[in-house]
Amino acid sequence: xxxxxxxxxxxxxxxxxxxxxxxxDTQKTLLAAxxxxxxxxxxxxxxxxxxxxxxxxxxxxxxxxxxxxxxxFSALIIPGGERSIVTLARSPHAxxxxxxxxxxxxPIAAFGAAPRLLADAGVAAGRRVTAAAGEQEALEQAGxxxxxxxxxxxxxxxxxxxxxxxxxxxxxxxLAIENNPVDxxx
Numbered sequence: 213x214x215x216x217x218x219x220x221x222x223x224x225x226x227x228x229x230x231x232x233x234x235x236x237d238t239q240k241t242l243l244a245a246x247x248x249x250x251x252x253x254x255x256x257x258x259x260x261x262x263x264x265x266x267x268x269x270x271x272x273x274x275x276x277x278x279x280x281x282x283x284x285f286s287a288l289i290i291p292g293g294e295r296s297i298v299t300l301a302r303s304p305h306a307x308x309x310x311x312x313x314x315x316x317x318x319p320i321a322a323f324g325a326a327p328r329l330l331a332d333a334g335v336a337a338g339r340r341v342t343a344a345a346g347e348q349e350a351l352e353q354a355g356x357x358x359x360x361x362x363x364x365x366x367x368x369x370x371x372x373x374x375x376x377x378x379x380x381x382x383x384x385x386x387l388a389i390e391n392n393p394v395d396x397x398x
Contacts, residue, residue, distance in 0.1 A: 220286040221248035222389070225277070225309065228254075229295020232261030232268040234323050237378040238289050245386055250274045250285070254299055254306070262293050277305045282312035287389050292324025292344070292374065300329060307333040314369075319388035321370040321381060327351060330369075340366040344374045368392055 222242055224235060235251070242249045253259040253273030261268035277300075282288070288310070290300075300306040306329055313320050314335035322330065327343035328350055330336040337355030342364040352358050362376040368388045372381045 219247065220284065221250045222287045222289060223275075223280065223282075223285040223309075223313075224249055224251050225288060225290045225300065225306065226251060226253050226259055226261075226271075226273070226293075227296040227299035228260045229262045229299070230259070230291040230293040231296075231324065232263045234289075234291030234293070234378060235261060235271060238291065238382060241379075241382040241386070247286075247386075247389070249289075252277055252280050252309075254303055262295065277303060277309065280305075280309055282309060282316055282318065285313075285318070287319035287385070287392075288313045288321070289385065290320070290322045290326035290329060292322075292326050292372075294325050294344075297325040297328055301332055311335055317368060317392070319368040319370070319385060319392055321372075321385040321388075323372050323376070323378075323381065324374045327356075327371045330354070330371075331356065339369055340364055341369070341371040342373045343371055 251273045252275040254277045256276030258270040260270050310329050310333040325344045328347045331350050331354035340357045342359045348358050363372050365384050370384045
């Protein structure tokens with residue numbers, strides 16, 4: 213009997229202005245679950261979070277978005293933050309990465325405005341989602357089924373609006389990872 217392959221880390225995709233709590237809570241939760249994570253930023257290097265009503269701390273990104281392949285990760289988390297999502301939405305690399313995770317049927321969690329990236333990547337159609345209120349029209353136009361709920365789980369896709377508490381989102385995400393233990397890209 214052969215051993216199972218090493219568990220791949222979870223990718224956390226951010227740009228300046230991401231909701232700091234989403235990143236720090238994700239890192240703590242994944243650490244407690246003995247799951248490695250890698251912060252990926254649009255520009256690489258240091259990336260600044262958003263805390264309450266102003267700029268927060270700087271965090272080190274281990275990878276640059278343009279160099280990332282979904283095959284190197286088990287799942288994807290996209291913290292919310294309007295500024296972050298606007299920057300990521302302008303990047304063809306963000307669309308490529310989100311589409312690759314969805315096509316490989318890997319778990320994805322998207323907070324607040326982040327589900328917009330699903331529409332941009334062309335993978336929202338037929339999916340039940342929620343997001344920040346301002347994203348409803350774009351997601352529906354992309355073929356998604358809008359749910360007026362704080363947290364929605366559609367197979368391996370976990371979406372949350374801006375009122376969702378971080379812990380239930382991360383618990384649903386960890387369950388999605390647990391239910392999808394095999395990296396299909398490997």
